[in-house]
Amino acid sequence: MSTTVIGTRAPRVEGVEKVTGAALYSADVLLPGMVWGKSLRSPYPYARIKRLNTSKARALPGVLAVITGSDIRNVLVGRRLRDQHILAADVVRFMGERVAAVAAEDKDVADAALELIEVEYEELEPLLDPLKAMDADAPLLHPDLRSYKGLPPTLPEHLRNVHAYSRIERGDLAAGFASADEIVEGTYSTAMVHQAYIEPHAAAVSVDAEGRVHVWAAQKQPFGLREMLAEALDLPLEMVVYEYSRVGGEFGGKGALMDVPLCYYLSKACGRPVRMVMTYTEEFLAANPRHPSYVQLKTGVKRDGTITAHEVKIIFDSGAYGAFKPVPGVDLGGARKAGGAYRVPASSIESFIVYTNHVPGGFMRAPGDPQVLFALESHVDEIAHKLGMDPLEFRRKNILRQGDANATGEVWADLRAREVLDAAIASSNYGQPKPRPHIGRGMAITNRHIGGGDSQALLRIDAGGRVTVVTGTPDAGQGSHTIQRQIVADVLTIPETQVDVVARGTDEAVYDGGIGGGKTTHVTGRAIMMAAEQAVAELRGWAAELRGWPEDGVVLEHGLFSSPGEAGEPVSLQLAAAEAVRRKCAPLEFHTTYSKGKVEQECFGAQVAEVEVDPETGQITVLQMTTAHDSGKLINPMAAEGQVEGGVVQGLGFALMEEMILEDGKVANPNFGEYKIPTIADIPPLREAWVEDAPGPLPYGGRNVSEHSLIITGGAIGNAVRDAVGVRITSTPVTAEKVFAALQAKRQASA
């Protein structure tokens, strides 16, 4: 194999298209006769709809259709748990819930029509605190919960307003606590944050003459969308077609149906293609942000730092619906990480996902993990401080070694936890003398699975020798198409510019599970690699036949087949392909399937934050962030750096500034003027360290680098602030004001 394409900083396939504005997104779709859809949203977090009158809106010139919940009362949707109406039926459960929708000739008319819809509400007392929502006397937000499709069958009967619950227990907890010299407790919370992709949700639906439903949508799982929609609309699968369009960032948040069913019903009602584009205000009020969390931890330790017992209770605020969580348990991954990358002999980890009258929570990059790891890694530092140990020493003592089980009993192959921690420390300033006072350094570490799943690949070589990957994997910005191209070019030993990657919709592409869960380079990459290898095997045969070589001796180098020691000019891939196509009377197509369930290895990420705190104002300046991964062999170092650095930036947002401020059920800052994310001017120098000796299932033997860098930033920053000025901030975002208040409290306490 050539090594010229793998391990190089290959530029992005779709880069030029994106920066020149040529790329087409769902909101760009323009079909003949297309009209605009808009939805009317609830102004109350919890209310009964007493009366709804749409006649004035219908009478407005330019309005083509108005629909309400009573038109689609029987349809409940959800990625797993189907607990949400497309339009509220009788009750609205969050401020921003869709109540009615209009289709109109243009957007302004649609907006004007919304104002003409009369709704009379009877306000109900909202449940805004997930802890109180679990009380025995709390009213039930979903009295019909037990009847919903997709409800986890193991959900205990006695829990109130909880739609998902898990408990992981291991070892003898009581004995563990009894044998401890110290018991350290802590309670932490994290804010609701938005994925903050640039492109808001957009969708367009057109029903053709045969009744096939064509869908354009900002979506991470085209085939998943097709299935969900077919099921929701009660249509045969083949009647739904996802048409490919680019995704303008998704960070986990674009896996739901969102406005697609509404576009469909509006389209049915007016007989025209309908497009809906959410405003960013709608994104903040009613998309699917990261769940806020409350995490209680209690850990027993020996004086020498050995952990003896670990108990965690996690409460996630699910908001009004569980519909946005795609996994069978309808839960978040955080609970499995609540024991960290450490040896824990006895543990109990409980996780509650609780309904409230907030915006429903959805998936966002490593769902549940940043919340739990902020709490856990802050808590770990507090344990170290209590024992008078350096947090690094404490971590090194407890970190998983080969063969160890973690708190949930998992054991992994080829463990590199310690190497990753050491790499992060070695590349950072941790332990170095501090140039000034009020500088602090803090670390955090996490583990995360290497995603598995199913993927198929389709590789085409035409008579001219042009190589095309037809992919159904969207590329939401992480560079999956670029990686696919590199793999094919490498296997075929040709420059990557000779390989096209074309993304197609569900009619043309072969099945792909979509992006997410740290799996794309792994499963899609493997499927593509297999397809390219099949192509080489077949073309080698044609080359041998053309020259009369024995097939066994034929080698491929720089796109040329030759047979050392045999007579005859080398045969180019193009020539072999032309011969094959001519003789078979068909283009060459290689269609492969790759499936992998659970991966034996686990990958780790460690981070060191260095900050400076202004003790007079509490302001935190991040001086440097260092992140280490057991990546194994990097296929494209530039893409890996981009992924990791993007994660750090998103992590810094979560750690330092991002918060959807919830006031009486209302998102008080629903725009980027008030909801702040980091800008380039806020980004400190970023360093990465790669542990490349780390075998894994990815093509060329590596591991994924998808999410760790943002999971641990909250903890690393919190610990660095603690190191700088001696105060512990127990909630995100870690703001200047919180640090200021904590410093004042500390001064008063010592005065």
Next chain:
Amino acid sequence: MNSFEFFAPTSVDEALDLIVSKGEDAKIVAGGTGLVNMMKQRLVNPEALISLGAVRGLDGLEISDGKVRIGALCNHQALVKSAEVGQMLPLLAETYSKVATVRIRNFATVGGGLVHGDPNQDPQVSLLALNADVSLRSKSGTRTLPLKDFMVDYYETAIRPDELLIDALVPVLPNNAGYAYLKFLPRTADDYATVSAAAVTVLEDGVLKDVRVAFGSAAPTARRCQETERMLTGQRPTPEALRAAAEKAKDLADPVSDGRGSAAYKKEMVGVFVRRALEKALERAGGAVNGR
């Protein structure tokens, strides 16, 4: 956004005629960065927009009689880039450079910014410390007001419906003056200030001959801190004196709580940033704070 009529007069007189004839239903638009956002949120719904974009002669920068006259249509970035402003009123260049991002600064005008009247804006704070005046013209003539009287309340100024803001007049600082504008941005570099403060200091023989201080983002308008100034004028700027005078500025703070900080926190920060602005101005005036 509702639909509206659009007018693009090419002279001040034509613009004044339009303002009168279109009356209350019309809005003037300059850079549009403030107004259009409000229209999108339907906070204002004008039936006509009178754009100043094509009006000639309103974007000049002129220096005479020890004053810089800044035309209302001069955009923020032009001030940041102007060599004369950089030399004669470096405080203004420093302040305008801290407004939003270059994309906004290229459109936002000096006049639009002043009439916009958001207490979280930056320029007003330094313009107050610089003793700026604004001139307003209507069909019946021109009047000149000190900026402190022009600013009235949240998003409210003393401009009358038939008036145009024509220019801002800013006295040039003496060469030995120190100056500073500090914008406290604890969340991100692209934000309105949590609090801000401007200071101008002139030292003579180690004594403060002239001190001017103002803060922003912590009251319905930017505020000049007269009591602070009084406490320091004629004094040596010792750390204790600066601290006590800056503390006094907090009495004038009347902030609201928002995503940038609680009212209590902002009030505390007024004390800190007023003092720091004074310290930085003194440093620039060549007289680092005694005792430091």
